[in-house]
Amino acid sequence: MKGIVCERVEELRYVELPEPTAPGPDEVVVRIRRIGICGTDLHAYRGRQPFFTYPRVLGHELAGTVETMGSAVSGLAVGDTVSIVPYLHCGTCIACRRGRTNCCVSLQVLGVHVDGGMRERLVVPASHVLRAGGLTLDQAAMLEPLSIGAHAVRRSGLAAGDVALVIGAGPIGLGVMAFAKHRGATVIAMDVKDERLAYCRRWAQADFALNAAEPEAKAQLEAMSGGDLPTVVFDATGNARSMEQAFGLAAHGGTLVLVGLVKSDLAFHDPEFHKRELTLLASRNATLEDFALVREAVASGRIDVDGYITHRAPFESMIERFDEWLRPESQVIKAVVTL
Structure with a gap:
């Protein structure tokens, strides 16, 4: 064959x-x-x-x-x-x-x-x-790529009313955005490509889109979050620099979920990490529970695979x-x- x-x-x-x-x-x-x-x-x-x-x-x-x-x-x-x-x-x-x-x-x-x-x-x-x-x-x-996003959202404990920042507008990040929206969160998409950000607004129904290359990106992020930083941050870039910078984008008491994988070591500033009492999570692959959730979402039309x-x-x-x-x-x- x-x-x-x-x-x-x-x-x-x-x-x-x-x-x-x-x-x-x-x-x-x-x-x-x-x-x-x-x-x-x-x-x-x-x-x-x-x-x-x-x-x-x-x-x-x-x-x-x-x-x-x-x-x-x-x-x-x-x-x-x-x-x-x-x-x-x-x-x-x-x-x-x-x-x-x-x-x-x-x-x-x-x-x-x-x-x-x-x-x-x-x-x-x-x-x-x-x-x-x-x-x-x-x-x-x-089902498989979308289940990775669904798993990351489930693992994060994201709840209705939370503000979720999703860094990286690739297929995995888009899945995270879509299932964060289904949880009732306010979703902010972050990427360095404006055309990708426009796609996030269209396909994943992201509430806000932010170009990470903007000089005042963090101030804009706080404004989008109602004056605070997001309660849950997902990094789906697989980029070491982005993943390290993501530590500084989560609110005090917030959660950072590393969805992307990078072939290198990562470092963060421990006093800042402790000051915020951040929760750091890795999210890997998915389980049958996630596949079942995604299958139902696709079957119901809530997830548009043709547009994906x-x-x-x-x-x-x-x-x-x-x-x-x-x-x-x-x-x-x-x-x-x-x-």
Whole structure:
């Protein structure tokens, strides 16, 4: 079968991969039909993904149809449209025992730690295959990136009436904004690109948009927050400088959630951190609870997947388009590969 492998930094190649073996009793063979291109894929391609080794078949934002399944699988049928939960957890470590499967001690993420779904067929544990329940293939493929934003919001404890600052208007930041709005928060979008900020107002219904490059950005932020700094700050940039500066943008007694991942150390000024009694959280991946929330939000029309996907390419020309999608002038929000 056809596949695409990232051989080394900045090298993608079409390859012939072996057909999957017959599924085990609790496994499903999924015919891949949609592959979302994620920041993780871009960072891996550029050599900036900290959990990545080469060569690797990319792809973890996946939707397809059930082709065959094992004898013990229930709740699925051949031909079902499905979404894949790409976080393969052990089920026995301390995190898994506490329901925190998203940060399993021995977590293996498809397309990162193990080969992913940038191929025609993939064998997946049935526990990680979700019926789309009437969603389109596009919608099913977008459950994973949107679930990352939903998880960050749930983890933050954000409540109605809070002011949420979301730094970074990429696909993950947009998901954070959308689910923060659903919680009843006032949402401030921050980025350095005006066209992205306009998109945040349009798609995520952000209440305010702030260009971080403005000389008086912090004063403007306080004005947007009613004279105070935001109670919850999410940084979804994956940029070390932004993540460090975010410590100074949360209110006294507030919370900072680092959603983006960067391959470096971070530093903060401890007296300022203690003075504000900030809560610092990392947010990694998502859980089945988050997927269920997002599936319902998409099915109800509260999340517009058609507006979220801005670029497309067929599988056969994906490599040729990949470098183009990396260029800022392409204005990619979310690119999807179709099979």
